[in-house]
Amino acid sequence: MTIPVARPLSRNPDARARGENRREDATLDEIGAGIVSRGAPGHARVARALGTGIVAGRFPEGEVLPGEAALLTRFGVSRTVLREAVKTLSGKGMLEARTRVGTRVRERAAWNLFDRDVLAWYLDAGIDGRFLRDLAEIRLAIEPAAAALAAMRRMPPDIARLEACVAAMRDAPGLDPAFASADLAFHLALADASGNVFMHSVGAVTEAALDVVFRMSRPTDPHAHDASWRAHAAIAAAIRAGDPAAAARATEFVVRDGLRNGAAAVEAAGAAPYPCADPPCARENPT
Template identity: 40%
Template sequence: MVKNIHGHTLDILGQAILSGRYAMGASLPPEPLLCEQLGVSRTVVREAIKSLIAKGLLITGPKLGTRVLSDEQWNWFDPDVIRWQAQAGLTPEFLRDLQELRLVVEPAAVRMAAEKANHEDIAEIEAAYQGMKNAIEQGGDYVVHDLRFHQGLLQASHNRMLVQMGKALSALLRTSFEISTRIKDGPRSSLPLHRAVLDAVIAQSPAKAERALMVLINGANDDIEQVLSSRRKLPGVAGSPTHLRKNSKVHA
């Protein structure tokens, strides 16, 4: 129960920061007022503040109070921070930062995967691909299998730091994949691109695997730019995952 209260309080404060209710550089209300507003004890507020400090959102100190840090100092690899940003509303800056990060990390990882992947790695990525295919043909959660595919590539690099980064990237990648899935014909058109990446890894061809992955990432970038150029409100991705309908013509 205490954990639930802590998590709920953390979510309220985190969402308030990411939405700009508590602006960067601004002070949070005094502790007694926060307790009154949130209906929780000082212990719960203090624990939530400690968590937000650890995530890089807040700083506290004598004569300083508790202030919101610049977003450059926020931990953008923290799943909670990503979730709060999605709930507050995606921004062009957030999405473009994500795409640039993918361009730095994933091509290097897939080259390593093509050199180092073993039978277990290939089987995992094949299973993810089949899950994507089934979601398109029979309906279901395409994104969870898409995410598993890309995590499998990072795992197959057998670089411990890249594998750890893959865990941190999960929430970020889910954001991108959810947007692509909502683009008309997104999943179905990207499926053969995923197959090309997997085939190149199986063939132990690093250069071919990297080229195929770049086509895939650039396609995702085009999807995001299409959404941004539409001038419509960016889609929210904080709720339930997008499920494809059976025989749906909508794919990503």
């Protein structure tokens, strides 16, 4: 599988050395290529093009966007449409307008990554090691707790849904897209089984990202396939048995294993995993 990876700006490498604050023609060519959907409303397609460019690093954090005239020319839209797109991105925490300076890309920590558009732009730009790590960390914070709650609040329909997903994973070869679909359905069912509306909402928001990650991390051999569906079966069994601690441990094991597999897929595609001091991928799985 080829995984698109964010690439650096290919032209105007010494703009800062010349005292320039804006990135103009080269970047404008890049942000529009293959990204802008002509069927979308004007401000939506411009917001998507700029948003994907920001996420991909073509507009680094702290960078000032090209001037309004250059953007109007590139996208062929009215000033009203462009300003609406910038307003949209500002509302998502990605841009900040400053008097006499221009519109600056805000630091990544300010972006609303639970916004569906921002998450979709991440997927458009290409998943890298950092994205996998960050997604795994939020999953580790939420999914084991969801599994523990599910074990305490288990209802027969929830258990039946989880076990049906496990059966679908068992019956589908690892490289079959049906395996990834069943894997995703299992984790969404787990969020629902927790009985917590916030956990359900987080699962719904991250669904697109999880779908891509699960397709990347599908088992490639019969042994890995068997281990994967059995690991999910252990979660379902612990929930059926009403054992919150066991359900949480089994879920943490699955999330960490998925992170390792996803990181391996990214590395195989040519992108180095994101370095971090104490990542979940650096620690052994609990047994």
